[in-house]
Amino acid sequence: MNKLDGSARIGFIGAGKVGGSLGVAMAQAGYSVVAVASRTAASAAAFAARIDGCQAYGGYQDALDACDMVFVTTSDDAIADVVASVRWRAGQGVAHCSGAASLDVLQAAARQGAVAGAFHPLQAFSSVENGIKSIPGITFGIEGGIEGGGEMREYLAKLARDIGGNAVFLKAEDKALYHLSGVMMGNLLTCLVGISAEIWEHIGYTRDDGVRALVPMMRAVAQNIETSGIPAAVAGPYPRGDLGTVRKHIDNLQARHPALLPLYRELALAGLHLAVEQGLTDEGAGEFRDILTKADTEADDMDRQDEEGTIV
Numbered sequence: 001m002n003k004l005d006g007s008a009r010i011g012f013i014g015a016g017k018v019g020g021s022l023g024v025a026m027a028q029a030g031y032s033v034v035a036v037a038s039r040t041a042a043s044a045a046a047f048a049a050r051i052d053g054c055q056a057y058g059g060y061q062d063a064l065d066a067c068d069m070v071f072v073t074t075s076d077d078a079i080a081d082v083v084a085s086v087r088w089r090a091g092q093g094v095a096h097c098s099g100a101a102s103l104d105v106l107q108a109a110a111r112q113g114a115v116a117g118a119f120h121p122l123q124a125f126s127s128v129e130n131g132i133k134s135i136p137g138i139t140f141g142i143e144g145g146i147e148g149g150g151e152m153r154e155y156l157a158k159l160a161r162d163i164g165g166n167a168v169f170l171k172a173e174d175k176a177l178y179h180l181s182g183v184m185m186g187n188l189l190t191c192l193v194g195i196s197a198e199i200w201e202h203i204g205y206t207r208d209d210g211v212r213a214l215v216p217m218m219r220a221v222a223q224n225i226e227t228s229g230i231p232a233a234v235a236g237p238y239p240r241g242d243l244g245t246v247r248k249h250i251d252n253l254q255a256r257h258p259a260l261l262p263l264y265r266e267l268a269l270a271g272l273h274l275a276v277e278q279g280l281t282d283e284g285a286g287e288f289r290d291i292l293t294k295a296d297t298e299a300d301d302m303d304r305q306d307e308e309g310t311i312v
């Protein structure tokens with residue numbers, strides 16, 4: 001492998017949110033980010049403008065010829081084609097930042113002797129500006145190929161730490177589960193916020209009102225989790241054993257927002273063991289399980305009765 005240490009010349013193909021954020025973070029940490037190419041010249045130029053000494057190239061080949069280590073930060077679907085469209089040097093480093101793909105998408109480069117890796121930032125990047133700020137403290141999921149994989153893993157782990165993050169090493173077969181945990185947090189949690197805020201539309205307010213009301217709570221929840229951990233941060237009627245409160249939730253969902261009942265029920269059931277870890281008795285958990293599971297039947301009954309027109 002050639003010069004995969006702090007002095008390696010780094011390039012990016014794909015000048016979007018992740019590439020742009022990592023490029024700046026690496027340059028700020030003292031790494032030499034020297035080249036970028038993208039699908040459009042404008043994106044590559046914007047990337048290069050943020051980093052002293054970085055040149056935007058019109059072609060991928062010219063960009064990667066100028067580097068020892070190339071990060072392919074295109075959309076997931078474009079990685080394999082982009083990698084296959086260029087010539088790689090033996091010992092050159094190549095990594096992608098996808099959480100869903102493994103190293104197979106870099107096969108074309110590995111066949112030519114390049115050393116393959118994956119460097120997935122476990123974070124939601126919505127823009128370069130926010131992305132740069134959101135890197136400190138995050139975790140990078142790292143893989144290294146068979147040839148030179150050890151050196152690549154070490155290089156990427158040091159890089160992760162140097163830009164303020166942490167490193168975890170992943171096996172190819174674990175990648176999808178690892179990625180799914182991040183999607184549940186970054187993507188599905190955001191959906192849960194949207195869905196929770198939409199409940200406010202049923203009580204005379206807007207979704208935005210709901211978001212405004214719920215975000216301070218979200219911040220406190222994140223802080224509680226950070227400081228107290230799981231299960232201590234799990235609060236509410238479940239660890240308290242407040243069966244009557246949950247019965248009211250179910251009644252109101254059935255009467256006023258039945259579409260939400262399956263989600264509420266499955267989330268509550270899936271997290272019940274955390275309430276037990278918090279001190280809820282097995283008997284209390286059984287009672288919750290009973291009314292939540294029964295809510296299914298009652299909802300079905302209600303649907304049936306609705307269809308038959310027996311309930312208004």
Ligand SMILES: NC(=O)c1ccc[n+]([C@@H]2O[C@H](COP(=O)([O-])OP(=O)(O)OC[C@H]3O[C@@H](n4cnc5c(N)ncnc54)[C@H](OP(=O)(O)O)[C@@H]3O)[C@@H](O)[C@H]2O)c1
Binds near residue numbers: 015
């Ligand atoms: N966003 C996240 O939250 C996140 C988090 C972790 C990992 N990732 C991973 O990071 C990678 C990049 O994602 P992103 O969110 O940064 O996407 P993005 O903002 O859409 O950027 C992708 C960039 O790739 C370029 N591109 C697309 N197709 C291309 C092609 N055929 N050839 C060359 N460049 C091409 C686009 O270039 P132009 O602008 O020039 O058109 C675009 O700037 C993906 O592998 C993704 O899975 C994303």
